[in-house]
Amino acid sequence: MPEPQMPAPPAAEPPAPPGPTALLDRLREGLPAEAVLTDPDVTAAYAHDMASFCEAGKPAAVVLPRTTEQVQHVMRTATAFRVPVVPQGARTGLSGAANAVDGCLVLSLVKMDRVLEIDPVNRIAVTEPGVVNAVLSRAVEEHGLSYPPDPSSWETCTIGGNIGTASGGLCCVKYGVTAEYVLGLDVVLADGRLLTTGRRTAKGVAGYDLTRLFVGSEGSLGVVVKAVLALKPRPPRQLALAAEFPSAAAAGDAVCRIMAEGHTPSLLELMDRTTVRAVNAMARMGLPETTEALLLAAFDTPDPAADLAAVGALCEAAGATGVVPADTEAESELLLAARRMSLVALEAVKGTTMIDDVCVPRSRLAELLEGVEEIAARYDLTIGVCAHAGDGNTHPTVCFDATDADEARRARESFDAIMALGLELGGTITGEHGVGVLKKEWLARELGPTGVEVQRSLKAALDPLGLLNPGKLF
Structure with a gap:
């Protein structure tokens, strides 16, 4: 006879995950004590970027590594404890991409702020991710070189953050955006391994272009700890002009004429009436408030005055009511300063702004501007528009009172x-600010099902546990 079967013992309960004390103890094994912040008042300051109205969670801790090895230790610890990690730079982003999630480790890279190398012969710089854009720009200028990408927040934003969102800037119409200057990267992967991508040479097509994959990935695929950046010879100082237009359509026509004639301005920016008035209210800049659109053009060519004269004539042919060229570099810088403060000035209108980032073909720029004006009237809101007109990248900025529930709803x-x-x-939902949490529903609409599937597959290959910046992009 078969022996009677004994009842199976009750299944053992899985061990409870280690608590926060164990997590912090493990972090401190590879980090200085001062690099692990847990005070709730301190960690709350790291919970979100400049899109403060976007949802943000409470971090378990903020870590501030200074070396690649310390970043590797953080990621190995996070993998062991299955804790999400949110990489951050200076938190100047505008889409919530650096916002914390509950229980995460905020991995702030601002202490990794060394310019490691400037090579004038090969025209490259090697930097850590926490280097401020303006600091790098000034450092390479001493060698007769320039680093062209110049976001409006260039005095505070970091190279790592610029790489994470593939930032643009005022000079992108001639010199391009961040992605065009990143030659190679050192990236700490989710499991703590170190990946080196790209090259230091002017050319290189060995294997897949993994460098471009990480540029614009918003910290969702790996943590950039070093970047090899291309540099350009320092250009001559630029001169600018301001052209007033009676309508957005006329300003858009001028942009089309300038580009169709083959001109390559170092800057071609637009501010609508709402933006001009906001800048005047904040800084008393004396910009013309009677204009419907103010176009700023600049040239850093050997003869900028001649180029400005040619562009001024094209603006007048498009219907400009006034064209005022700057006579000096100081006057030109004043105009550019007005453009750089546009977003801050618009925020002061109502206290909170929701900054869109749609980019359209240059030929459709006027339609976008007119459409935004109609949307502002439809929702009874103040919406100012400033734009990198030369490449069709616009920043419609919705001004609203976040304490007014109905107004906040209309703003969204x-x-x-x-x-x-x-x-x-025919445009895109983001030209340079990224997706973050603000636009992730729209990303799927732009990419389509197959596009989303491929992107999710890439994410799963590099971050199978989904620990890096969860809840962003998708």
Whole structure:
């Protein structure tokens, strides 16, 4: 006879995950004590970027490594404890991409702030991610070189953050955006391994372009700990002009004429009436408030005055009511300073702004501007527009009172309407600010099901546990 079967013992309960004390103890094994912050008042300051109205969680801790090895230790610890990690730079982003999630480790890279090398012969710089954009720009200028990408927040934003969002800037119409200057990267992967991508040479096509994969990935695929950046010879100082237009359509026509004639301005920026008035209210800049659109053009060519004269004539042919060229570099810088403070000035209008980032073909720029004006009227909101007109990248900025629930609702609906308009005009939902949490629903609409599937597959290959910046992009 078969022996009677004994009842199986009850299944053992899985061990409880280690508590926060164990996590912090493990972190401190590879980090200085001062590099692990847990005071709730301190960690709350790291919970979100400049899009403060986007949802943000409470971090378990903020870590501030100074070396690649310390970043590797953080990621190995996070993998062992299955804790999400949110990489951060200076938190100047505008889409919530650096916002914390509950229980995460905020990995702030601002202490990794060394310019490691400037090579004038090969025209490269090697930096850590926490280097401030303006600091790098000034350092390479001493060698007769320039690092062209110059976001409006260049005095505070970091190279790592610029890489994470593939930032642009005022000079992108001539010199391009961050992605065009990143030659190679050192990246700490989710499991703590170190990956080196790209090259230091002017050319290189060995294997897949993994460098470009990480640029614009918003910290969701790996943590950039070093970057090899291309440099350009320092250009001559630029001169600018301001052209007033009676309508957005006229300003858009001028942009098309300038580009169709083959001009390559170092800067071609636009500010609408709302933005001009906001800048005047904040800084008393004396900009012309009677204009519907103010176009700023600059040249850093050997004869900028001649180029400005040619562009001024094209602006007048498009209907400009006034064209005022700057006579000196100081006057030119004053105009550019007005453009750089546009977003801050618009925020002062109502206290909170939701900054869109749609980019459309240059030929559709006027339609976008007119559409935004109609959306502002439809939702009874103040929406100012400043734009990198030379490449069609616009920043419609919805001004609203975040304490007014109805106004906040209308602000969000208007924001969505602007993104829908951008897609209808053949554009994209983000030209340089990234997706973050603010636009992830719209990313799927732009990419389509197959595009999303491929991107999710890449994420799973590099971060199978989904620990890096969860809840962003998708």
